[in-house]
Amino acid sequence: MNELTESKNFITEIEGSVTAPKGFSATGDHVGLKKKKKDLSIIKSDVPAVSSAVFTQNVVKAAPVIWNMGVINNKICGIVVNSGNANACTGELGFKHTEIMAQTLADCIDCDKTNIMVNSTGVIGFHLPIDKVVEGIKKLAPSLDTSREASKRAAEGILTTDTYTKEIAVEFEICGKIVKIGGIAKGSGMIHPNMATMLAFITTDIAISKQMLDKALKESADDSYNMISVDGDTSTNDTVTVLANGMADNKFIESDDENYKKFKTAFDYVNKYLAKQIINDGEGVTKVLEVLVKGANTKDDARKIAKSVICSNLVKTAFFGEDANWGRILCAAGYSGASFNPNKATISFSSLGGNITLFKSGEPLNFDEDKALQILRERKIQITLSLQDGNEEAAAWGCDLSYDYVKINGKYRT
Amino acid sequence: MNELTESKNFITEIEGSVTAPKGFSATGDHVGLKKKKKDLSIIKSDVPAVSSAVFTQNVVKAAPVIWNMGVINNKICGIVVNSGNANACTGELGFKHTEIMAQTLADCIDCDKTNIMVNSTGVIGFHLPIDKVVEGIKKLAPSLDTSREASKRAAEGILTTDTYTKEIAVEFEICGKIVKIGGIAKGSGMIHPNMATMLAFITTDIAISKQMLDKALKESADDSYNMISVDGDTSTNDTVTVLANGMADNKFIESDDENYKKFKTAFDYVNKYLAKQIINDGEGVTKVLEVLVKGANTKDDARKIAKSVICSNLVKTAFFGEDANWGRILCAAGYSGASFNPNKATISFSSLGGNITLFKSGEPLNFDEDKALQILRERKIQITLSLQDGNEEAAAWGCDLSYDYVKINGKYRT
Secondary structure, three states: OOOOOOOOOOOEEOOOOOOOOOOEEEEEEOOOOOOOOOOEEEEEEEEEEEEEEEEOOOOOOOHHHHHHHHHOOOOEEEEEEEEEEOOOOOHHHHHHHHHHHHHHHHHHHOOOHHHEEEEEEEEOOOOOOHHHHHHHHHHHHHHOEOOHHHHHHHHHHOOOOOOOOEEEEEEEEEOOEEEEEEEEEEOOOOOOOOOOOOEEEEEEOOOEOHHHHHHHHHHHHHHOHHHEEOOOOOOOOOEEEEEEOOOOOOOOEOOOOHHHHHHHHHHHHHHHHHHHHHHHOOOOOOOEEEEEEEEEOOHHHHHHHHHHHHHOHHHHHHHHOOOOOHHHHHHHHHOOOOOOOHHHOEEEEEEOOEEEEEEEOOEEOOOOHHHHHHHHOOOEEEEEEEOOOOOEEEEEEEEOOOHHHHHHHHOOOO | OOOOOOOOOOOEEEOOOOOOOOOEEEEEEOOOOOOOOOOEEEEEEEEEEEEEEEEOOOOOOOHHHHHHHHHOOOOEEEEEEEEEEOOOOOHHHHHHHHHHHHHHHHHHHOOOHHHEEEEEEEEOOOOOOHHHHHHHHHHHHHHOEOOHHHHHHHHHHOOOOOOOOEEEEEEEEEOOEEEEEEEEEEOOOOOOOOOOOOEEEEEEOOOEOHHHHHHHHHHHHHHOHHHEEOOOOOOOOOEEEEEEOOOOOOOOEOOOOHHHHHHHHHHHHHHHHHHHHHHHOOOOOOOEEEEEEEEEOOHHHHHHHHHHHHHOHHHHHHHHOOOOOHHHHHHHHHOOOOOOOHHHOEEEEEEOOEEEEEEEOOEEOOOOHHHHHHHHOOOEEEEEEEOOOOOEEEEEEEEOOOHHHHHHHHOOOO
């Protein structure tokens, strides 16, 4: 079944986020890395959880990313996250600091440091004030609890320049057992990518094998976090982590069966929600864009084209200027690396303001500029590129490129 | 020998451009595609010339690009170029228009249409006013001449939003014979990439085989036009063409010998000059950046890293803001796809304002912010990234991302 039209009726959104699934507690508070806002969060699983993560593909990986790559095949008991400092490009001392963070939380919750994951987000190239972080972890650990309010604190503690928390929780049934998934996230390369690494933490009480959890996360990230773009820059710290502790007591999932498919659909729902929330919360963003590529020859081609269009500075500035410049969309599709026949392509826009076709089967149309402007004045705009080359499709999400993007990024570090 | 340190003493810059080599004439004038400025140019070789070209890699290719791909293996007698309209995304009628342009010039200079190359640059998605173009070619052809002034007219006729013409000519000796190379170019994705396709036309009177000319152009373009970037968008019309008519009467070059190497060095000199002129002439550009990657493991790695840094929006906005944000440079190098060890990397800036090292062998330095600002206040800035991974190096050229970029591109088409 196609993901864009797949039924999601069996999924119910519920209150809360990472503490909604059974056996997860969380907390977050201010420990002194930022001036006033919360800057440290902890998530804990009552029983060691199967974990999976996708990490930045950047060759320059922050110290905590390298740590996590080393422990990801262990069962995980806790995650500690600081904001305000990325602990990236910090040399050998940076790695020591990460290890100290893991050891400190391990001591507090009584496990081995190799059962702890560590994440940092913030400015690059400065050493962590490690004493404050250690004190903070010790102070915070006793406040871990399973309440809705605790998950909110955790969602706040991971933020950098985000203007609101990003949280979701869902539940669904597998053979009579209720399974829950909860997640929190913080913004990516929106406006402050050097600070605002994209981080997402998902908890679930489903019982699932490491192998199937890896498969689900890899595929789900490809359709969600990997299909959003603000400026194309991939940070040194980007990480998505999922912990599955098995406490829902469902029939153990260890193959690509019906139960797995249900979980995967709900997991996609959570990840796409968080990914779109990240796009929506960019300072300087005046337009939120969805690019739908239909009729591609392969799924990979559809993804490449959608991503190329959403990443084009020329496309982004045109939408900022509310200019129906469809030529830039075709041009960006053309250099995506995917193959298609431009003589069969059709481009249309839609929003709350209506819908319009600008280019049809390879020929430019004489369209109504006033009608186009009415569509482009809305904040949320959908761009559809139909290729008539096959049956595959993909969606990507992004934003425009505004004066504020340039302004804020021109003076970020200082 | 390394290209960055290679001796170029034997090359002399001379007056003029495409009419400097023996047997080439040119012209350019206003024929009615733009309001007032020159919008049509012709270059002619007295004898059929061996030709080579590199074309845009965009899947969406304008009609003239497809035409040229079909005739490039023929000997070429003339090139006709219009500005003001790209003849791209114009369906079947667009192809007919290109053929009519070729036929019209062929009739005027007495050759077959398949010995004519056609280029168009300007806005995408509108049909050419073909009657004006045909009239213009007929009117202009009789004014073809070999003067310096004629080459200037041709250089003007290909411009779109460029603020000045880009011209160069050089001469050098091969076994007692004087060989000349001349070139003109117009700007790329600087501010109006959708209009301002990058075009370059090189003429030379050297006697050389098609095979060696192809090799020279491919390699030279990789180190010049392919190492400049303004916004990463690849247009539908980008083309670099070289015609070699053999009238210098030198010993025919048909292998990778000393004479070929001399030609290649002079050819590189011409192409890099034109490429850097394109960067320098961007509206909205306040900083001209050169990225030097040294000590890379392979040439390909060096190129990838230099290109990734020069293309990063975060790097570009930081230079616009005169912010010494070296973390963004390392980050962009990290996601280039090239492999290197960030723990051995060193980053420094230099300009007329001085030079400074910010990150050394994987460790951040406590640098003098005032000194950094003094360097970043200059218009031309060199960024050096030393990797200590090998002996290969590459250079890339680009510019900052300014308010004006967003402003002009947000309202270009209308």
